Each structure stands twice: as structure tokens, then as C-alpha cells.
Amino acid sequence: MSQGIREDEEFRETEKENTEGALEKERQRAVELFQERVKSGRALNVAFIGASGCGKSSFCNSVMTAFCVEGWRERATIGHYGGLAEQVTHHLMSYPKIEYLDFDALYDYNYPTLVDLNGFNDSSDDLVEELLRIVFFGRLPQEEKLIDAVKLHRSKGIDGLREHYSKNYELLKIDRIIFIASATSPLPHRLMEAVRKTARKEDRVIPIFGVLTHKDKINENDEDFRTLEKDFREGLGLPDNRFLLCTTYCDDYDKHHGKSRLDQRHPELDIPILKFMRQVCDPVFKVIKDQVKYKNEKEEPDPDSSTQAEPERPAPARLGAAQGGIPATTRMMIRGAVVAVLVYFLLPFLTNGLDVSRVCAELCPGTQCTRSLQSLCAGQSGLWKVVVTLLFAGAIIGLDLMLDKLEQSGRN
Ligand SMILES: Nc1nc2c(ncn2[C@@H]2O[C@H](COP(=O)(O)OP(=O)(O)OP(=O)(O)O)[C@@H](O)[C@H]2O)c(=O)[nH]1
Ligand SMILES: [Mg+2]
Known part of the structure; x- marks a missing residue:
């Protein structure tokens, strides 16, 4: 090997190391800024919603990877379920910080609870809206299959569904919604509309964010992509700060870059995700009428109903009890x-x-x-x-x- 070629290679190697060093520094800075944001307040519940196979679980894993010290792990199961709505395994998986953080010092921060919702298809009807409502109001127990709710709806209708889920505890009330779609697939307009309707146009208004995955598969200047991005952002009402176009930790990215996520992290993927999640967890975004309860949203609570889930209203004064509370x-x-x-x-x-x-x-x-x-x-x-x-x-x-x-x- 000639002296000139060797010097060229050494130069490239040093260049690469410098770039990697700078990227790692930038990632560290992004981590610090994110931690600054979640230093106070409470851990938010962030739901990931989108049509089957758009990259929800991949994005969820990428967020957890960006938050963690160790690097990528398949915490949310990746895999396209697809198929008919009936065969889709609708279920909810939640990842509180206690489950995914891998370093003791991180527990002091209010890292969000991530909620991965699998199996919603591009449809919008009363049932889909009600299922979304059940999830947003935190009434769907962890790992419960939504197919059970679908069956209940078939036998008892929307009222039966509401009656059933209003009895559940309000465990995971959603504070932020991240709608996820793939930049390479047609947009799920009906699901977008259903999410927008249930999150925006009702009493309890939840801030919506949007992510387009598969950035590695598109040309950002392509006319078709530009139209898709415009439709996506307009459809959900997303300004710049609530929108992210990204590539997730995935097989394609590993292959293309010749470095596996199992061996090392990709700071260039972490940085935009950390910046985006910093916006998502910004307390300036408020849930409007946060105290509204699931069933009350649609109808006035029936004071005589023995099935009322949460007896939070004061019980009627019993005879023999004084107004001031002294018997x-x-x-x-x-x-x-x-x-x-x-x-x-x-x-x-x-x-x-x-x-x-x-x-x-x-x-x-x-x-x-x-x-x-x-x-x-x-x-x-x-x-x-x-x-x-x-x-x-x-x-x-x-x-x-x-x-x-x-x-x-x-x-x-
Ligand atoms: N090239 C590329 N592939 C991606 C990206 N994000 C996800 N994928 C791939 O898309 C496929 C589906 O990803 P999942 O994360 O399982 O999708 P999902 O939305 O969770 O799917 P369901 O759980 O079925 O609703 C997987 O093969 C991923 O590797 C990306 O940014 N780029
Ligand atoms: Mg999934």
C-alpha cells in the first residue's frame, strides 16, 4: 500500500472518529435537555397509535433506546399483524419507566409511561371511536384484548360497552397522543379522523403529536412524499414542533449502515427522537378538562345507578348525621x-x-x-x-x- 493511500485512510478514520465523537456529544446534550424537562411534575402517559405495521412498536423501542444507557432492546414486540380486523390482536402494552430504564440515577426523573396500541386499522365508526375513548380515559387494562370489547359491542351495543368499561379503574389516562404513520404507505385517513375527533372535539382535549417513520425509504424532495407529509400534518393539525419524520432502529437501517443495533447505538437516530420527546413531555401542553371521566363525557351520570364505577360524588347525607359531619x-x-x-x-x-x-x-x-x-x-x-x-x-x-x-x- 502506497504512502498516499495509507494517509488517505488514516484521514478518513480520524474524520469518522471526530464525527462519531461529535454525535455522541450531541446525544448527551439532547439527553440532558430531555432530563431537564422531566425533572419536575409527574410522569406522563404517552399513547402510540397508528394503523397496523406503520412502525409503532419500532418507534416505541427507539424512544426507550434513546432514554436508556445500555442501547437497543426489543421491549415492544415488533412484527406486522395485519389481516382482517377480526383477526387482529388489538391490545395495549404499557411501559412505565420502572420497566425500561436501565440505570438507577435515571429513576429520579419523570420519564413517561409509553403505551403501545397494536392492531388498529384504518377505520372510523362508532366502535373505533369508543375503543379509542376507552383507551384515552385509561379504562383498558394492560394486555386486555380489544377483541373482547368488539364482542361485547356486538351483543350489548355502545351503551353496554360504556357501562362495562366505566366500571374499570382509571389506570392509565392518556396525557399525550403520538399518531404514527409510515412515510411509505397511504395515510390511514379514517383512523386519523377518529383519533382527532376523540382527542380534540370532545370535552377532554388531549395534545396530538405526529411521527412519520421510514425516513430512510423516501426522498424528502419527492412530490408524492411532500403531499403525504402535508396531508398528514393538516389531517392532525401538526405544527413543526409537534411533527417528526424519522427512521427507527430497524433491520433495514442496520443493513444499510453495516452496523447492527445489537452491537452499538445509533446516536444519529437517538438525537431527533430525544428532541421530539422533549416537546411531547413539555408541560406547557395541557390536557383541557383533564378531570372529565369516561362515562360522564357522553351523558349525565345516573345518580341511582348501582353500576357507577367510581363513587366519587359525595354520598347522600344519611339520616341522623349532622350537616357539619358530627353525629x-x-x-x-x-x-x-x-x-x-x-x-x-x-x-x-x-x-x-x-x-x-x-x-x-x-x-x-x-x-x-x-x-x-x-x-x-x-x-x-x-x-x-x-x-x-x-x-x-x-x-x-x-x-x-x-x-x-x-x-x-x-x-x-
Ligand atoms: N426501513 C424502515 N423500516 C421500519 C421503520 N420503522 C419500522 N420499520 C419496519 O416496519 C415493520 C413493522 O414495524 P412494527 O414496529 O412492528 O409496526 P407496528 O406499527 O408496531 O405494527 P402492529 O403492531 O402490527 O400494529 C418492521 O419490519 C420494522 O422493522 C423505519 O423507520 N424504516
Ligand atoms: Mg406493534
């Missing part, structure tokens, strides 16, 4: 005790008791203490006062109870 009997006891104390101290004044007590103290016991004076002094004793006080208090409590009973029977 009636306790209220009466307190009143009786206060009156008793007052009587105990006032009693001597009522009977000119102070004068009598003084005379008793001077003359009894002694020769001047006559029999009638003796009985008067005995009447002034502490025991007598206690008995009278207790009788008085008892009478007040009894009267109070009797009046309360009369009031109740009057109300009934």
Missing part, C-alpha cells in the same frame, strides 16, 4: 355536658346557696346547729349538687333526642 348523638351529649357544667356552678346562686353555705360553715357542727339547720346544710352538700346536675343534663339530652325523633318522622 347527632355526639352533638346532644356535648350540649348536655355544657348545660350540666353551667348548672353545677349556677345552682348555689339560684338558691342563695352561698349565704346558706356560709351559715352552715359557721354553726354546723356546733351547739347552735339545730335539726332543721342540719337538714338544710345536708341539702347544700356536693353530692346533692352532682345528683341535681346529672338529672338536669339527662333531662336535656332526653328532650333533645325526643325532638330529633319527632323531626325525622316528620321528614319521612
